[in-house]
Amino acid sequence: MNAPFHPARASQREPFVAFVCDETTAEALRPIAVELGWSPEKVNKGGLRNAVQTLSVSASPNILFVDLSESGDPLNDINALAEVCEPGTIVIACGQVNDVRLYRDLVASGIHDYLLKPLNPDALRDTFAQAQAALAAPKLAEAGADRPHCSVAVIGTRGGCGASTIATSLAWLFGDKQGRATALLDLDVHFGTGALALDLEPGRGLTDAIENPSRIDGLFIERAMVRASERLAVLSAEAPISSPILSDGAAFYQLQEEMRSAFECTVVDLPRNMLVNHPHLITDVQVAVLVTELTLAAARDAIRILSWFKSNASQTQVIVVANKVQQPAVLEISRKDFEGSIERKIDIVVPFEPRIASQAAKLGKPLAETGKGAKSLAAFMDLARRITAITDSGDRDDTPAKSNKSGDRKGKSLLGKLSEIKMPGKAKAKK
Numbered sequence: 001m002n003a004p005f006h007p008a009r010a011s012q013r014e015p016f017v018a019f020v021c022d023e024t025t026a027e028a029l030r031p032i033a034v035e036l037g038w039s040p041e042k043v044n045k046g047g048l049r050n051a052v053q054t055l056s057v058s059a060s061p062n063i064l065f066v067d068l069s070e071s072g073d074p075l076n077d078i079n080a081l082a083e084v085c086e087p088g089t090i091v092i093a094c095g096q097v098n099d100v101r102l103y104r105d106l107v108a109s110g111i112h113d114y115l116l117k118p119l120n121p122d123a124l125r126d127t128f129a130q131a132q133a134a135l136a137a138p139k140l141a142e143a144g145a146d147r148p149h150c151s152v153a154v155i156g157t158r159g160g161c162g163a164s165t166i167a168t169s170l171a172w173l174f175g176d177k178q179g180r181a182t183a184l185l186d187l188d189v190h191f192g193t194g195a196l197a198l199d200l201e202p203g204r205g206l207t208d209a210i211e212n213p214s215r216i217d218g219l220f221i222e223r224a225m226v227r228a229s230e231r232l233a234v235l236s237a238e239a240p241i242s243s244p245i246l247s248d249g250a251a252f253y254q255l256q257e258e259m260r261s262a263f264e265c266t267v268v269d270l271p272r273n274m275l276v277n278h279p280h281l282i283t284d285v286q287v288a289v290l291v292t293e294l295t296l297a298a299a300r301d302a303i304r305i306l307s308w309f310k311s312n313a314s315q316t317q318v319i320v321v322a323n324k325v326q327q328p329a330v331l332e333i334s335r336k337d338f339e340g341s342i343e344r345k346i347d348i349v350v351p352f353e354p355r356i357a358s359q360a361a362k363l364g365k366p367l368a369e370t371g372k373g374a375k376s377l378a379a380f381m382d383l384a385r386r387i388t389a390i391t392d393s394g395d396r397d398d399t400p401a402k403s404n405k406s407g408d409r410k411g412k413s414l415l416g417k418l419s420e421i422k423m424p425g426k427a428k429a430k431k
């Protein structure tokens, strides 16, 4: 039984309810509750077990205080609580176990804070103040409810071309700069860098979702996602490389569905092999950002991926981003030749900025956040603007990708298209 979320009912909820295990804890809580204008009678006995029983038959309060002292397996029991507690409730736990791992696991499973017993009045005041601030913060999904959801997939033509860098930067721009509640879903389950790039522990959320797709719902999303900032949350994994992903893609699809209702923006870092294995993942994606370097191999795969989109997802608008672009002299293929071979223009050019990239990695921040005043930031902002212009207008481009003098090349084979690329090195070798 998962409690459905009723935003409209949130204003009618009790402001505060507590379930504690002993009189000392109750005595510590009551005066603070009174200070905050809450009824001291809302401090009940019975700890977590009573909390689960009570909330299974009544509405969840805004702030729920729960004592874990009598719980043999706090993490497991918190999951049982989550099953009956509506999203939007802020849960503060207390207990006798002083273990940072338990604290982290509890926070990762959606607990707002964990306080050690015996309770200290100042710590209680602090944590309640933070909980109230979190409750008072505008709910972004509601604030922007008039805008359609913005769903973006970022795909690299080749490994290492910077798809994840761009996905993280985009998610940061949508969340922290455009103020949209944003989810970054990193579907590179074994080798993803979504969490690492933002200096976060990925948690078990994504692996749990793959193992138990039936558990995925709004509540699961709320608990499983790791917060990078107030407006940006990440779902990423570092699945053990000894275990293959056993999924028919249903979990990934379901995750996207739930994120669509919980967030204003979803940025999916989508490894290109996902297009092969789970093509349906692109069905509801409005914009696909195809990230590429200007190399021969990338040109080949850009041609193939663009053609895949034409045949399989003509409703998705593709934006081509050339990343790590350097001086023409050091490029494997010129921009003009690349555009000629893919038969369309490159939409955005992101320059090669290794110093900013390494600084971003060291700081655990998105490239866009690190490179203030850099050319790459201007390119990322342009990209973010183009995407939201498409998604905000609800526009979907059903016309074929813009061609670039393509009339005379129509029908050419992949090899034919590639053979027109002028390779300076090869030309010299022939002479």
Ligand SMILES: Nc1ncnc2c1ncn2[C@@H]1O[C@H](COP(=O)(O)OP(=O)(O)OP(=O)(O)O)[C@@H](O)[C@H]1O
Pocket: 156, 158, 159, 160, 161, 162, 163, 164, 165, 166, 188, 193, 323, 324, 325, 350, 351, 352, 353, 354, 355, 357, 358, 361, 376
């Ligand atoms: N514009 C840029 N200038 C300099 N370095 C960059 C730029 N964009 C990305 N990088 C660097 O390139 C490397 C690969 O980037 P990233 O991990 O984003 O690529 P990817 O396409 O997601 O790779 P993978 O195929 O492993 O998923 C990183 O070290 C990143 O910092």
Ligand SMILES: [Mg+2]
Pocket: 163, 164, 165, 188, 192, 193, 269
């Ligand atoms: Mg990547």
